Amino acid sequence: MATINMLQAINQALDIAMAEDERVLCFGEDVGGFGGVFRATSHLQEKYGKARCFNTPLVEQGIIGFANGLAAQGSVPVAEIQFADYIFPAFDQIVNETAKFRYRSGDLFNVGGLTIRAPYGGGISGGLYHSQSPEAYFAHTPGIKIVVPRNPYEAKGLLLAAIRDPDPVLFFEPKRLYRASVGEVPEEDYQLPIGEAEITKEGSDITLVGWGAQMDVIDKAVELAEKDGISCEVIDLRSILPWDEDTIVESVLKTGRLLITHEAPRTGGFAAEISATIQERCFLYLESPIERVTALQTPATLTRDNQQNPKHPKIPETSNAPRNY
Amino acid sequence: MATINMLQAINQALDIAMAEDERVLCFGEDVGGFGGVFRATSHLQEKYGKARCFNTPLVEQGIIGFANGLAAQGSVPVAEIQFADYIFPAFDQIVNETAKFRYRSGDLFNVGGLTIRAPYGGGISGGLYHSQSPEAYFAHTPGIKIVVPRNPYEAKGLLLAAIRDPDPVLFFEPKRLYRASVGEVPEEDYQLPIGEAEITKEGSDITLVGWGAQMDVIDKAVELAEKDGISCEVIDLRSILPWDEDTIVESVLKTGRLLITHEAPRTGGFAAEISATIQERCFLYLESPIERVTALQTPATLTRDNQQNPKHPKIPETSNAPRNY
Amino acid sequence: MTTTARTHQPEFLSGNEFSIPTYAVLAQDGSLHDGAEEPDLDQARALRIYQAMIATRVLDERMLAAQRQGRLSFYMQCTGEEAAVIGSAAALDDDDMIMAQYREQGALAYRGFTFDEFMNQLFGNEMDYGKGRQMPIHYGSRKLHYMTISSPLATQIPQATGYAYGQKLAGEGLCTIVYFGEGAASEGDFHAALNMATVHEVPVIFFCRNNGYAISTPSVEQFAADGVAPRAFGYRMHVIRVDGNDVLAVYRATQRARELAVKDNKPVLIEAMTYRLAAHSSSDDPSGYRSRKEEEAWRDKDPITRMRAWLEIKGWWDGDQEKALQDRLRADVLDTMKRAEKRPPPPLDSLVTDVYADVTPALQRQLDQLKRHIRRYPEAYPRGARSLDPVLSAADHVEDHAADQGGE
Amino acid sequence: MTTTARTHQPEFLSGNEFSIPTYAVLAQDGSLHDGAEEPDLDQARALRIYQAMIATRVLDERMLAAQRQGRLSFYMQCTGEEAAVIGSAAALDDDDMIMAQYREQGALAYRGFTFDEFMNQLFGNEMDYGKGRQMPIHYGSRKLHYMTISSPLATQIPQATGYAYGQKLAGEGLCTIVYFGEGAASEGDFHAALNMATVHEVPVIFFCRNNGYAISTPSVEQFAADGVAPRAFGYRMHVIRVDGNDVLAVYRATQRARELAVKDNKPVLIEAMTYRLAAHSSSDDPSGYRSRKEEEAWRDKDPITRMRAWLEIKGWWDGDQEKALQDRLRADVLDTMKRAEKRPPPPLDSLVTDVYADVTPALQRQLDQLKRHIRRYPEAYPRGARSLDPVLSAADHVEDHAADQGGE
Numbered sequence A, B: 001m002a003t004i005n006m007l008q009a010i011n012q013a014l015d016i017a018m019a020e021d022e023r024v025l026c027f028g029e030d031v032g033g034f035g036g037v038f039r040a041t042s043h044l045q046e047k048y049g050k051a052r053c054f055n056t057p058l059v060e061q062g063i064i065g066f067a068n069g070l071a072a073q074g075s076v077p078v079a080e081i082q083f084a085d086y087i088f089p090a091f092d093q094i095v096n097e098t099a100k101f102r103y104r105s106g107d108l109f110n111v112g113g114l115t116i117r118a119p120y121g122g123g124i125s126g127g128l129y130h131s132q133s134p135e136a137y138f139a140h141t142p143g144i145k146i147v148v149p150r151n152p153y154e155a156k157g158l159l160l161a162a163i164r165d166p167d168p169v170l171f172f173e174p175k176r177l178y179r180a181s182v183g184e185v186p187e188e189d190y191q192l193p194i195g196e197a198e199i200t201k202e203g204s205d206i207t208l209v210g211w212g213a214q215m216d217v218i219d220k221a222v223e224l225a226e227k228d229g230i231s232c233e234v235i236d237l238r239s240i241l242p243w244d245e246d247t248i249v250e251s252v253l254k255t256g257r258l259l260i261t262h263e264a265p266r267t268g269g270f271a272a273e274i275s276a277t278i279q280e281r282c283f284l285y286l287e288s289p290i291e292r293v294t295a296l297q298t299p300a301t302l303t304r305d306n307q308q309n310p311k312h313p314k315i316p317e318t319s320n321a322p323r324n325y
Numbered sequence C, D: 001m002t003t004t005a006r007t008h009q010p011e012f013l014s015g016n017e018f019s020i021p022t023y024a025v026l027a028q029d030g031s032l033h034d035g036a037e038e039p040d041l042d043q044a045r046a047l048r049i050y051q052a053m054i055a056t057r058v059l060d061e062r063m064l065a066a067q068r069q070g071r072l073s074f075y076m077q078c079t080g081e082e083a084a085v086i087g088s089a090a091a092l093d094d095d096d097m098i099m100a101q102y103r104e105q106g107a108l109a110y111r112g113f114t115f116d117e118f119m120n121q122l123f124g125n126e127m128d129y130g131k132g133r134q135m136p137i138h139y140g141s142r143k144l145h146y147m148t149i150s151s152p153l154a155t156q157i158p159q160a161t162g163y164a165y166g167q168k169l170a171g172e173g174l175c176t177i178v179y180f181g182e183g184a185a186s187e188g189d190f191h192a193a194l195n196m197a198t199v200h201e202v203p204v205i206f207f208c209r210n211n212g213y214a215i216s217t218p219s220v221e222q223f224a225a226d227g228v229a230p231r232a233f234g235y236r237m238h239v240i241r242v243d244g245n246d247v248l249a250v251y252r253a254t255q256r257a258r259e260l261a262v263k264d265n266k267p268v269l270i271e272a273m274t275y276r277l278a279a280h281s282s283s284d285d286p287s288g289y290r291s292r293k294e295e296e297a298w299r300d301k302d303p304i305t306r307m308r309a310w311l312e313i314k315g316w317w318d319g320d321q322e323k324a325l326q327d328r329l330r331a332d333v334l335d336t337m338k339r340a341e342k343r344p345p346p347p348l349d350s351l352v353t354d355v356y357a358d359v360t361p362a363l364q365r366q367l368d369q370l371k372r373h374i375r376r377y378p379e380a381y382p383r384g385a386r387s388l389d390p391v392l393s394a395a396d397h398v399e400d401h402a403a404d405q406g407g408e
């Protein structure tokens, strides 16, 4: 197994999918000859030709409209939005069209072949518009799936699963991990399941749930917490929609405590949904309130990035608090 | 005081605001001579001229883009989106622009004058695209305010407050109440506070929280529940963002039980945020899990509208369930 | 590619440098305009077109009446625009994709959608391909290559560009036609779709029905330009404007457009000048925003009368045939409506299917909970309760047809 | 308004019927093209333009170097487009509104934004009007009527239409100019903005910098048409194409556009043909997508050299003045950069201000909690902790200027 970074893992997944099925197409702004501003689509145009990997005009609503049509026709489009912050012009095409295509037509037509990739999240000094984590905006939308990988291995296996999934998938790639996250990745084809969370570490005192780049933050927090003698169970949610309630329920039934962390602002973030569901299902087992460690309820900022965001020391602090209950 | 319906109350509020301040403008699709497809802007063009009340071309992203610019210039635009289901093409202008205008410029510029009105919600046999309640999509966005009135009196007072509020406000009007909800409304100018919930009925066993048209559903549920001897406290949230945590916290500290209901689908709906926050702040006082009564996690449908939506019998059923804890 | 010609005078072009004429073939009395040529349209196809026009008119009249009687929640008519819609659909290959806005039931009638199929959708019964989820008039048929209608305007336009791109890659010589109103053409999706179509050389025909109004908004408040056609220049796209009430001009123009699209991968914009003779929908009353006089002037240009005059001159049609056809269609509409009205709604379980390819565990839980709830409060959910009772439900389902695949 | 002229031939217009020439006045050697007239531009204004061009070039060179040294996180250059940006800004009233994309710092320099003001934004220090919230180059000034830059492309275009509508109602004889790239013009917001501007007769100038690329995407993959200019026909908007490296042509065209906008409420589209001589941004390397040869060809058309040649022919400028100016500007840039770098970031409390007009109770709670947290883990938040310590913080704030109102 070679040691590669997340961008390379994503590029491999796209390459495998395009080699296997000629209906798979990759496109978006600067995706063609240049290989994307982050180079996730490098060399795909050389290998598969301009018809299957190409630049589009600069219009996100058009990119996703076009992709919806292509998917309805039976192709398997993998559309890139250059930054998740710029997915909003396509919000209508995603929320009113992609998500409702199958339902409204009684499955006469569907866009299940569609995958939308977007670099996502903070930590690269991006200020208001190169930092957002918009998963919760989409998680309120029945009909789409949402996936966020935490490392190269997960990125490759989940992206291949997303491309082949019979439903449209939003695939958010934590861009600060693109080069920073490095790991062993099998060269061959493999898939990881969509809709299943993964327990990355077992423990007994508290359950910590996150996804994407936040998993590294959790790991650092766990180090601090375990020094204080707190045994942590760590879960990577991986799929935001549909999400794996049962794995978290089981864990909380065991630990009695739950902390959820995400990069997006608190109000209406996806931690709220997890918290609400878990307290419904585990009410009698909760030993302390479910805690959310999130960004402040403000737009992202540049110079105060570090203070604004849910960094690791915030986690043991809050996870100590519940212990005092 | 005259007895009028919600449309008339909204029309009065617009009329008062336009008469008082010539910077107030109303526009949108069919808003001009025709007075809007629901007639909320009737006679305003006659009274205030075509420059201040007019039709726009059919382009929601343009309507809100234009309105953002107008507001930044110092005008006080009241833009109508014909149905809340069609607000998504303007999502980028609202979420990335309206909401972040003041913050990103350090308050050099702001669009605080802007109000966006949209008929909203289900109950008029609208199927997928004339039924949506998208408040939660916006509630994840720091920088905007969101208001939903429950009757004509509230509609007039809250809309006048929204137009004069120093921040941009999304004003969702439950369209099934437009003609159905009738009540006494003072003819003169008055305002109701944004950001404050209202206790519409006191009680001691359980707190029921909702907004907009769901308040009527709650009232019917309360009748059923009180027959069973359950004393209900009812709260109209009124503002979804910012929302009045303290009023609900105080009520739950008293009743020990909370049920939240909304028309939107469950996952990622605003009930999740309320539930998550209240269990954080009232953990030791909760006698049973916080319950959410919401639509199914599907797009809206036409023929099964009634089954899909959170109707009143669902409320005592769930609110009995917690009693058995 | 950008021109390099230079000028040294600071002169602005104002858009008045050119004008786009309207291509017209057929006069209202059924004769050809001087200098106009008849397209290559044989009797069989001409009658197929005409019969679809009449079927559409009859369906529209009857269903609006049904809506007025309270039998139907909502309806939208194609009235006045039958030549534009059906004339263009007829110029296509029957396997070409049609992506419509909502006022193009004529194209579906032309392709062979039956009154039963129309009715099942209108009444959202268990045989509706769309499983009773959408409002009336949101038809779709996989078999007939007619994309299910979606209410948000203009979203189908870039989708058509994408669909056609897929057709081009598939290499089967097919194209996509996408219909939209002059109002919908103001949406951002329109701009995206046309630009991407010329950049990517996609076999798509953009067919704009310029019927003068978007609900109450007249086209002078929709755009300042001379119609929608000049926008093609912005994308270097082939364009033609046709008299939309002239079935021969529409047919010929679309035929030629299809050649450009399929043979040369050149997308085309067609602007059909027409008029919405009826209200916007059953919820609308146009007397608030336009004059009777204007309506009358357009009623005199009725595309059906015009085509009939031509057919009669050709000797392909006469009054007896007309009467027989009308009588048969009227009777059929009534029969099929009665059948469709009586059918039960789709089963309760269809509430949670098709959200995803498979029902998720969370949705299954919600459905189970809903069923328990309905059993507990049957009086609050009479229809739901009925469908949960095996005996009543079986009675409702005497005729059990497979209702999927849009007729496949 | 739709034309009624008829044709009986099914002929398609292909977009090749016309071409839009490029208005040019000044040749690269500083002479006028044959037949071209000099605009009415006096020495004072000409020098104000030229000095802003040089200031922009110097700032860009120095700040890119600073970025390369790791002193700055990000930078974007205007290099090659100074004539387009500054020539147009100079043709306006200084109170007209400017809504820019991000590559128009030249217009701000022309209006009198100081190097200190630029630096404070670039370093996001406590004196940045934007309070250190946005990435470098997101300038804004209320005093200078320059709307704070926003990263999402094209959103400012319909905003400009709205802003100008407000100016028209206010009746003060002002207009708005909005700058954008040929890439951004593909967004749906562009279509919305131009259409609404002609329908509502708004005093706005749409100024497209067609510099050939949107990051790596060449304009042939952005649109198939002959540039952006022909889109004006779709809206019946006045339009002119100018040589964007020709400051006299840009100036004259914008002057005339402003008359149309302000006197006649006619919006105008100007397409300036130019070239981005530098990389897209400090994160980009253009060698991956375009040739050195192409770059060299455009370097020979440098708009600054061209203007200087003209000024020297007029006798308004010479080598000594050039040297003195360059030396002074270079020194100024370095001084102001050093000052700006040393200033502390905005106070911690500014994290939660300006989300709303007033800080909400929930935000205040979050801020208080954050402060408690930083006090507990000072080593994890060195800057935050420093700003919470009154003594250190006072030391950081020796020079305490009021930093609001964009200089007001």
Ligand SMILES: Cc1ncc(C[n+]2csc(CCOP(=O)(O)OP(=O)(O)O)c2C)c(N)n1
Binding pocket: B029, B058, B060, B082, B086, B089, C103, C151, C152, C153, C180, C181, C182, C183, C184, C185, C209, C211, C213, C214, C215, C276, C280
């Ligand atoms: C995105 C969106 N905005 C608004 C509407 C509401 N609406 C439905 S039809 C219509 C007018 C459409 O006019 P046009 O495109 O000219 O088509 P016509 O009805 O004339 O055939 C409007 C505004 C909608 N369905 N979708």
Ligand SMILES: Cc1ncc(C[n+]2csc(CCOP(=O)(O)OP(=O)(O)O)c2C)c(N)n1
Binding pocket: A029, A058, A060, A082, A086, A089, D103, D151, D152, D153, D180, D181, D182, D183, D184, D185, D209, D211, D213, D214, D215, D276, D280
């Ligand atoms: C909505 C949106 N999509 C994508 C981007 C990313 N992006 C930033 S600049 C750029 C290219 C812009 O090209 P153009 O408009 O021609 O301006 P230029 O850089 O050439 O001056 C892109 C794609 C963005 N900022 N906003």
Ligand SMILES: [Mg+2]
Binding pocket: C181, C182, C183, C209, C210, C211, C212, C213, C214, C215
């Ligand atoms: Mg129309």
Ligand SMILES: [Mg+2]
Binding pocket: D181, D182, D183, D209, D210, D211, D212, D213, D214, D215
């Ligand atoms: Mg460019």
